[in-house]
Amino acid sequence: MAQEIRPVEQQTPATTEAGQRMPPRPVFLPPADIYETKESIVVLAEMPGVPSEGVDISLERRVLTIRGRSAANEHGGYQRVYNEYADGDYERVFTLSENIDRDRIEATLKDGVLQLVLPKAEAAKARRIELKAS
Amino acid sequence: MALSEFPRLGFDPFVELRRMQSEMNRLFSGYSATAARDFPPINIWLGENSVVVTAELPGVTRDDVNLSLQEDVLTLAGKREPKSQEQNVSWQRRERAYGSFSRAVQLPFRVDPDKVQARFNNGILEIELQRLEADRPKKIEIRAA
Numbered sequence: 412m413a414q415e416i417r418p419v420e421q422q423t424p425a426t427t428e429a430g431q432r433m434p435p436r437p438v439f440l441p442p443a444d445i446y447e448t449k450e451s452i453v454v455l456a457e458m459p460g461v462p463s464e465g466v467d468i469s470l471e472r473r474v475l476t477i478r479g480r481s482a483a484n485e486h487g488g489y490q491r492v493y494n495e496y497a498d499g500d501y502e503r504v505f506t507l508s509e510n511i512d513r514d515r516i517e518a519t520l521k522d523g524v525l526q527l528v529l530p531k532a533e534a535a536k537a538r539r540i541e542l543k544a545s
Numbered sequence: 546m547a548l549s550e551f552p553r554l555g556f557d558p559f560v561e562l563r564r565m566q567s568e569m570n571r572l573f574s575g576y577s578a579t580a581a582r583d584f585p586p587i588n589i590w591l592g593e594n595s596v597v598v599t600a601e602l603p604g605v606t607r608d609d610v611n612l613s614l615q616e617d618v619l620t621l622a623g624k625r626e627p628k629s630q631e632q633n634v635s636w637q638r639r640e641r642a643y644g645s646f647s648r649a650v651q652l653p654f655r656v657d658p659d660k661v662q663a664r665f666n667n668g669i670l671e672i673e674l675q676r677l678e679a680d681r682p683k684k685i686e687i688r689a690a
Binding site: 442444445446448455457458459460461462488490492493520523524 | 583586587588589590591592593597601602603604605606633634635636637638639640641642653665666667668669
């Protein structure tokens with residue numbers, strides 16, 4: 412029940428809070444697995460290189476935004492000779508179609524994978540409707 | 546009706562084919578080349594007498610990776626299993642890849658197999674290899690004649 416609304420492939424990040432211009436870094440769209448159980452929606456997003464303090468998650472109404480800032484991957488005295496992936500940031504926005512119990516959202520980061528468990532609000536859970544005998 | 550190349554027929558028999566083609570192009574344009582990339586993507590850093598190979602392996606643990614070294618070829622192999630899921634889940638999105646992977650990397654020189662260091666950090670595997678002592682370049686003195 413999560414739908415992506417804004418794919419961000421590459422963009423230049425804006426200024427930081429301090430107002431300084433950051434050197435432009437690529438922004439990647441992290442690949443994600445999303446599944447839904449009766450109780451919750453689970454999002455697994457791949458963000459290799461992002462330390463736990465670099466993760467920023469926000470939920471505004473039904474718009475869930477995941478951001479990750481990867482740590483600088485510099486090797487002093489070494490020269491990069493072959494490149495298949497670039498260091499950069501991760502950003503992805505989803506819209507949720509159901510109400511989420513904000514107080515019970517759990518986020519964990521393990522081995523470069525962010526796991527978000529979004530429990531559905533009581534009102535959004537499916538209810539069984541009994542037929543009354545006439 | 547779309548502009549016809551067959552004015553005498555009054556209709557264009559290929560209009561549907563062209564529509565399908567553009568529809569297909571539109572459908573597949575969203576798939577980037579990332580799916581066809583070698584897994585895992587690696588970067589190589591070269592020092593004076595050592596080389597560092599880094600690989601993006603999110604969701605892979607230390608026990609899932611096998612590293613082996615033969616002469617100057619480093620092989621990264623392993624598998625990524627989906628976490629045991631609860632039953633009765635409905636998938637909204639499955640973009641992450643699972644399964645076995647194996648990748649051989651040709652290093653720029655022969656390395657000492659006893660001096661390899663590998664560590665995992667936030668889903669990035671970093672392997673540091675030292676150049677073999679016997680393989681290092683030697684400085685040759687030129688004698689005055």
